Amino acid sequence: MPLLDTQADDAFVQFERVQKSYDGETLVVKDLNLTLPKGEFLTMLGPSGSGKTTCLMMLAGFESATHGEIRLKGQPINNIPPHKRGIGMVFQNYALFPHMSVAENLSFPLEVRKMGKSEREEKIRRALDMVQMGDFGGRRPAQLSGGQQQRIALARALVFEPELVLMDEPLGALDKQLRETLQFEITRLAHDLGITVVYVTHDQTEALTMSDRVAVFDDGRIQQLAPPDELYEAPQNSFVAQFIGENNTLDGTVSQLSGDKCIVQLDSGEEIDALPVNVSNVGDRTLVSIRPERVEIDPDLGPDSHTLDAEVLEFIYMGDVFRTRLRVAGRDDFIVKTRNRADQVRLSPGQKVKLGWLPQDCRALDP
């Protein structure tokens, strides 16, 4: 699966310099450029108001782009009405037709396409089996639970075999367990059917577990577009670092910079090693970010590495991991996560330790 830069000629969906404004003054989407190859599962992740849903609505045709072009299989679709785009969609509130039975809901897109009765029945049966709802064809949506309704909505979006399916926070209203089951089912279906999926969510776990690539939205722009592991391990800016997963941040100034290594002087005076990500000059203000599970306690990292003095404030037993809160460089919200191994030391409050990390795990980002 192509994950990096895609050539324009194998682009399946393409946003080119797309802008959107509802009131003619403020831009909800600012200069969006995005290319999806066929078969990719792309998630748009971001806080509410970041423009992710607007992008999805523009792709579906319910909102029009103020500027720029959206292409599907190379064809501009800005001037094609939603009902002629042939894109499947799963809505947040399911949007099942309440006056029709489940089978009639699924039959609707097929009747629109003037399909014969036997062919329709065959496709409906297959689509219902696909979401394990084979026995529910005669029910009405109001007689189904939330999870069942969402399965039907999924079946309805897939029954007319679209190549592109959009999902707008489809699991938002479900409880955690059901959400996890459906996450797995949706990814499995998407891969089995080879469809391209654009999935919108504000749940980062969902984004990380389901997607081939994740586009993190904030303030109308894509902050980073990367596969889940890259997004988590190599965030390109401090928004992404803080939005995805748990993260320790420290403020400081770059004091030495040489190639792929820099030394940051923290505001409290200590110096630490870091990987320069978006700092370019000595003297730049920076926010360094370290994942809690990449911090080592009393490390043995070699003679020229820096460590920080820390005092344990709180030790939390979480089963699979230990979560330790420490006072570091004048801040008392520094978190260290350690795996629950037989030989793992359990720290107790008041204990003094040294913290260190590999320079590449500590990223010097924009302040």
Added chain:
Amino acid sequence: MELPPYATLGQKIWHYTFYVICGLIFFFLIAPILTIIPLSFNAENFFTFTPGMLAFEAEAYSLKHYEDFFTNPSWQQALRNSVQIAPVATLISVALGTLAAVGLSQPHVPARRAIMAILISPMIVPLIISAAGMYFFYSRIGLQGTYLGVVLAHAALGIPFVIITVTATLVGFDNSLTRASANLGAGPVRTFFKVQMPLILPGVVSGGLFAFITSFDEVVVVLFVGSAGQKTLPWQMFIGLREQISPTILAVATILVVISIALLTTVELLRRRSERLRGLSPS
């Protein structure tokens, strides 16, 4: 409503006074209508209860006024006129009123409140003023005294009812359903008839019934806009009251009351059915 054990004497007195007041209001509203029902079976040509009726003597009652209604050619002509005018006027009201309500429910329509106010005005402006205005306007364009003129006038009176009931149904309408329909490939016309219409149907039907009853009961506008050829049932009743003082109008009134009750019951049953379908209440 149960009185709580801590109710004071004043609250108890008010509690029972309240029931009395409610009862009086119901009596005031319904008694005149209920009275005409037994009177329509009067064996005499009077508008009052005869001593025989009060004594429940069988010979004091008869169906002769009903017989008069079904045999008298002028009543029959009036019935035919009403039956020809009301359904057509209702159809126009429902079509135009539903379209207006659907259009005005979309947030991007400019001046929607002003347009709504204008469309609803026939319900607010005193009928006699509407009627006089229509008379002068329809005379100019040659519609005065024609079947089409009366139908259009009644349609204009019925539209506000349809707009109001359909708008009320549209408030609860989930717009993602029309989006889903478009997404599944249905054009705007198909979406309207297959998705939106079935769900707002209770509003359309009750609006239509109000429009029908308005046309069926209306006397002022038809007196102005119509001519002898469009003499409707209420018009004939008005004449009957003024010139002939025939109790036949009581029989007609009874029939109309029964029709109205039947229609309103139908509406209520339809509304409950649709709520059940939409999952708003348990089946």
